[in-house]
Amino acid sequence: MITKKYTGHYDIGRNILVIGSVHGNELTPSSAIKMFEDTLLEPLLARCASITTLKWVNTSGIIARTREYSEISTTDMNRMFDKNADDSDDLSDTVSKLKNMIVDADVVIDVHSSPNCYPMVLINVDNYSDSYAQFCVDSNIAYAIRYNENPTIKKYAMEMSGIGITVELNGIESVQYQDAANGAVLIKKIIDHISTYKWAPTQKEPTYPVMFEAKTHLSGIVDYTGHVLGGSIFNGSVVGTVTDINDDRSPIPVTYNGPDGRIILMTEGYISPNEPYILVQPHKAK
Numbered sequence: 001m002i003t004k005k006y007t008g009h010y011d012i013g014r015n016i017l018v019i020g021s022v023h024g025n026e027l028t029p030s031s032a033i034k035m036f037e038d039t040l041l042e043p044l045l046a047r048c049a050s051i052t053t054l055k056w057v058n059t060s061g062i063i064a065r066t067r068e069y070s071e072i073s074t075t076d077m078n079r080m081f082d083k084n085a086d087d088s089d090d091l092s093d094t095v096s097k098l099k100n101m102i103v104d105a106d107v108v109i110d111v112h113s114s115p116n117c118y119p120m121v122l123i124n125v126d127n128y129s130d131s132y133a134q135f136c137v138d139s140n141i142a143y144a145i146r147y148n149e150n151p152t153i154k155k156y157a158m159e160m161s162g163i164g165i166t167v168e169l170n171g172i173e174s175v176q177y178q179d180a181a182n183g184a185v186l187i188k189k190i191i192d193h194i195s196t197y198k199w200a201p202t203q204k205e206p207t208y209p210v211m212f213e214a215k216t217h218l219s220g221i222v223d224y225t226g227h228v229l230g231g232s233i234f235n236g237s238v239v240g241t242v243t244d245i246n247d248d249r250s251p252i253p254v255t256y257n258g259p260d261g262r263i264i265l266m267t268e269g270y271i272s273p274n275e276p277y278i279l280v281q282p283h284k285a286k
């Protein structure tokens with residue numbers, strides 16, 4: 001893990017923590033953070049108390065070429081941030097260090113990547129969803145809202161620091177220049193807005209437009225050949241095909257049955273029955 005702290009020039013501003021590659025096969029995030037640091041960070045220091053970056057966090061996973069975290073056992077590092085967990089629990093030095101740094105920060109931006117992903121902020125369905133969605137709308141940042149109850153870095157940050165933001169970028173297992181550059185720009189945009197945004201997440205019953213997800217009863221490999229990420233889809237559109245890897249059947253088309261003109265954001269390579277496999281965004285960033 002590479003840690004860098006940049007001291008800002010605005011003492012009463014926010015302390016920002018940017019985290020990349022908690023999942024070992026997600027290399028785009030740390031590449032994006034590096035590009036952000038080298039080319040876009042400096043002017044932001046005028047409006048922040050500090051910006052700290054953590055790159056290549058899951059070192060053991062990166063070396064083992066897996067998503068999982070193998071420093072203490074093979075597991076998902078982004079499920080180890082339970083605020084009720086005792087520190088005597090089996091936490092590695094890396095996770096303990098991260099927890100302390102998250103507590104010290106005012107804003108935590110945890111950067112991930114997924115296959116076939118449109119760069120965006122991913123918001124949990126909870127009583128804070130509205131204020132996060134509003135921040136994205138005001139800042140003209142693409143976002144999607146989805147169910148996630150896991151003890152993630154974002155959740156821990158929201159409980160301990162105030163503001164926790166998950167970013168999803170495109171690409172796993174390798175890095176494309178354009179994806180990293182898009183990520184750097186998105187990170188800059190978030191910090192640019194959040195450094196001066198008069199906002200603390202406020203709790204209320206969610207009223208955002210329900211996220212739109214296509215679901216399937218099949219399991220297998222999803223293929224979106226012919227679709228442009230970020231492109232519009234319409235009610236009744238065939239959004240892709242699913243091929244069951246345990247079966248020789250031909251790819252089965254899957255139809256989107258949601259409101260018109262929505263935007264394809266993110267897919268997952270392998271799906272299980274009833275698992276959402278495509279997120280469709282209610283608001284598109286211009």
Ligand SMILES: [Zn+2]
Pocket residue numbers: 022023026112113
């Ligand atoms: Zn991830």
